[in-house]
Amino acid sequence: MKISNAFNKRNRVLLRELVVTDFKLRYQGSVLGYTWSLLKPLFLFAIMYVVFGQLIKLGSVEHYAVYLLFGIVLWTFFSEATGMGLSSIVGRGDLLRKISFPKYIIVLSTTISALINLALNLIIVVVLMIFNGVHLHASALLVPVYIAEIYVFALGIAFFLSAVNVKYRDTSHIWEIIMQAAFYATPIIYPLSIVIAKSRIAAKILLLNPVAQAIQGARYSLITKQTITIQTLYHHGWLIIVPIIIVIVVFIGGALYFRKNSKYFAELI
Amino acid sequence: MNKDLIPVVTVKNIVKSFKIPLEGSSGLKQKLINQLRGRKGYRIFTPLNDISFTVNKGDFFGIVGKNGSGKSTILKTLAGIYFPQEGSVEVIGSLVPFIELGVGFNPELTGRENVYLNGALLGFSRKEIELMYNDIVSFAELSDFMDERLKNYSSGMQVRLAFSIAIKAQGDILLLDEVLAVGDAAFQQKCYDYFEDLKRKRKTVILVTHDMAAVKRFCNRAILIEEGKIKLAGSPEEVADAYIIDNFDGNTVEEPEDEDEEEESGEVTESKLISGLHLKMANDKTVIPGEPLKLELNYVIKKPIDIEVRIAILKDGVSFTHVNTGGRLLPSKEGKYILNVELDTTNYLEGRHDVFWGVYNKDTGKQLAFFNRAATFFIKRHDPTVYGWMYTKAQWSEPKIDKKV
Numbered sequence A: 001m002k003i004s005n006a007f008n009k010r011n012r013v014l015l016r017e018l019v020v021t022d023f024k025l026r027y028q029g030s031v032l033g034y035t036w037s038l039l040k041p042l043f044l045f046a047i048m049y050v051v052f053g054q055l056i057k058l059g060s061v062e063h064y065a066v067y068l069l070f071g072i073v074l075w076t077f078f079s080e081a082t083g084m085g086l087s088s089i090v091g092r093g094d095l096l097r098k099i100s101f102p103k104y105i106i107v108l109s110t111t112i113s114a115l116i117n118l119a120l121n122l123i124i125v126v127v128l129m130i131f132n133g134v135h136l137h138a139s140a141l142l143v144p145v146y147i148a149e150i151y152v153f154a155l156g157i158a159f160f161l162s163a164v165n166v167k168y169r170d171t172s173h174i175w176e177i178i179m180q181a182a183f184y185a186t187p188i189i190y191p192l193s194i195v196i197a198k199s200r201i202a203a204k205i206l207l208l209n210p211v212a213q214a215i216q217g218a219r220y221s222l223i224t225k226q227t228i229t230i231q232t233l234y235h236h237g238w239l240i241i242v243p244i245i246i247v248i249v250v251f252i253g254g255a256l257y258f259r260k261n262s263k264y265f266a267e268l269i
Numbered sequence B: 001m002n003k004d005l006i007p008v009v010t011v012k013n014i015v016k017s018f019k020i021p022l023e024g025s026s027g028l029k030q031k032l033i034n035q036l037r038g039r040k041g042y043r044i045f046t047p048l049n050d051i052s053f054t055v056n057k058g059d060f061f062g063i064v065g066k067n068g069s070g071k072s073t074i075l076k077t078l079a080g081i082y083f084p085q086e087g088s089v090e091v092i093g094s095l096v097p098f099i100e101l102g103v104g105f106n107p108e109l110t111g112r113e114n115v116y117l118n119g120a121l122l123g124f125s126r127k128e129i130e131l132m133y134n135d136i137v138s139f140a141e142l143s144d145f146m147d148e149r150l151k152n153y154s155s156g157m158q159v160r161l162a163f164s165i166a167i168k169a170q171g172d173i174l175l176l177d178e179v180l181a182v183g184d185a186a187f188q189q190k191c192y193d194y195f196e197d198l199k200r201k202r203k204t205v206i207l208v209t210h211d212m213a214a215v216k217r218f219c220n221r222a223i224l225i226e227e228g229k230i231k232l233a234g235s236p237e238e239v240a241d242a243y244i245i246d247n248f249d250g251n252t253v254e255e256p257e258d259e260d261e262e263e264e265s266g267e268v269t270e271s272k273l274i275s276g277l278h279l280k281m282a283n284d285k286t287v288i289p290g291e292p293l294k295l296e297l298n299y300v301i302k303k304p305i306d307i308e309v310r311i312a313i314l315k316d317g318v319s320f321t322h323v324n325t326g327g328r329l330l331p332s333k334e335g336k337y338i339l340n341v342e343l344d345t346t347n348y349l350e351g352r353h354d355v356f357w358g359v360y361n362k363d364t365g366k367q368l369a370f371f372n373r374a375a376t377f378f379i380k381r382h383d384p385t386v387y388g389w390m391y392t393k394a395q396w397s398e399p400k401i402d403k404k405v
Helices: A009-026 A035-055 A064-091 A104-131 A138-167 A171-185 A192-198 A200-206 A210-222 A230-234 A238-262 B028-037 B071-078 B111-121 B126-140 B155-168 B185-200 B212-218 B236-248 B256-262
Strands: B007-021 B042-056 B060-065 B086-091 B095-098 B173-177 B204-208 B221-226 B229-234 B267-269 B274-281 B293-301 B307-315 B318-324 B335-343 B351-361 B367-379
Touching: A009 A104, A009 B111, A035 A064, A035 A104, A064 A104, A064 A138, A064 A171, A064 A210, A104 A138, A104 A238, A138 A171, A138 A210, A138 A238, A192 A200, A200 A230, A210 A230, A210 A238, A230 A238, B007 B071, B007 B204, B042 B071, B042 B086, B042 B204, B042 B221, B042 B229, B060 B071, B060 B185, B060 B212, B060 B236, B071 B086, B071 B095, B071 B173, B071 B204, B111 B126, B111 B155, B126 B155, B155 B173, B155 B185, B185 B204, B185 B212, B204 B212, B212 B236, B221 B236, B229 B236, B274 B351, B274 B367, B293 B307, B293 B351, B293 B367, B307 B335
Parallel strands: B060 B204, B060 B221, B095 B173, B173 B204
Antiparallel strands: B007 B042, B007 B086, B221 B229, B267 B367, B274 B293, B293 B335, B307 B318, B307 B351, B351 B367
8 A cells, every 4th residue: 555546546436436335325225215314313412402401401501402412423423433444344354355455445435434424413413503593603613623633533543443353353342342431431421510520630631532622622613612622621731732642643553553454354354 | 479478467486375263263362362372273374385477468378276276366366365475476557356256246236336336346437437338238138227226136137247347347457267157058158259359359368267168268378276386387278188187186186175076986886795896007097098008906706606897987977888808707716816907098088087897797697796986097188180989090081173063
């Protein structure tokens, strides 16, 4: 995999075919088809709204339901991109054994599918923002940057895990457990203020996680300025770049590990 | 023709070995256990051991070998699916591999969508596929079905579509593995015609097959692979014949996939009167016509009886000549006997021959003991002018104009 031809025409065509096929097949055979892409986040929102907006009030953040949904949508994206990416190489084993093409395209195509899902989910987030009377600020322009951060982080993890999964199929189970723990270790369904009330240090540590930092940043930019971000906690100290460093290290490490091992995928699967 | 040989595929001393896990050790637990016990948890299997060959532009290159000889591994190495540990593979031009037909076919997609997906996997752009599309569809004879989902196709239709993509795909070098064995007779004929066409156009094709008729018909060069090495490289006739001979040595070389076929050979039935049937053939497995076939027959007479010994030779599974001791009086006393016989093979034709023999009651003709397929040999003879069961010498004159007409 030379960098120069990593994005040549052939690979772009293949990437597009794989993404399009994946999208076509997603709701194959269902009556409502693509509508499900919009209905699913809508129902998720309805549930969130009833459970956390009306029954259990975990915080006093304004527009809490939208705040919650946005966080969940971003987490779902991270979880899908890593989870689907992890099993992508093994899942396409039949192809790898019979045809030669750059393996990273498989991982890339599944993470792009997750990105498409995210885009559809975001449509619902925007619609609900309008209904909830959320004011849009110029800072909303930063949201794509945070999404890019999560994406690069997820891609790095997907590269690493998909390569490990070829050797050890235990990987998917281990990752599932890690993700469950990480879900609760990330301030998604609870506001960070609850953690701060108990321990400020714990909250600071939680925000070093790139996903938590990006979700909080995106919420701050799009939903409410009441969101506690890494800047709020660290007051512009040098530690705020730690999540970015983690993302870069994970991405480069994951990509290198993947490149080193991808030669032997065909015979190991 | 030798002047402008342009090598397009150069394989130099490639070695490829695999680690075969011994017991489902694809898990972390097994890995840890193996590490603790100091076991490797795998064995090394080397399907390619120092293979070198060159394919020139315009060659129809055949690769033959038994199952497990490593020929598919060669193809996968050429296709860039496997990377050799040692040696190098150099390919000039675009190489279109067909290790299996219809790679990436998805039953939920329509025929059209599958053509584009398969094409993209083979490395073609949308535009290139659009140019090939009509050709593919008409060759597959599926114009009316292209917008139906693949799952509604019959298996024959799927194969036809896949094969059409395979042969219409315009690459510089085509890599075909065992694809000849698909489709009904009419479609197969079409494929053969297409191969003829490829051959005429001097397209570079590398073909891996078991079909020796196809090798002789289409290839201009071939190699025979055995246990990861090139056993023979040369003309398709030589290679195909060597392959056939090798496969007849079925008794010495194990062929795991054909186990059930082996059962019928070497069966001996004995009786209370005759036993100890044994046959030794002094010749090699390959016999040149005219070379006497030297057989040593052993048998034991348990109770005095007048016997007759008969031998039957089967060519390609069909009985075509019988010899017996006839009116000769053989010793009838109890004892162990050795009977030697020389058979003249001058008129034998090329093919596989099996020797069956038995001991019979001289008076009643009743079978007393029989040895099913006691030996097998192969007659090697190159004469495309004679076919059938025996060799006929023909003296043709020069045609003269019949002045009477």
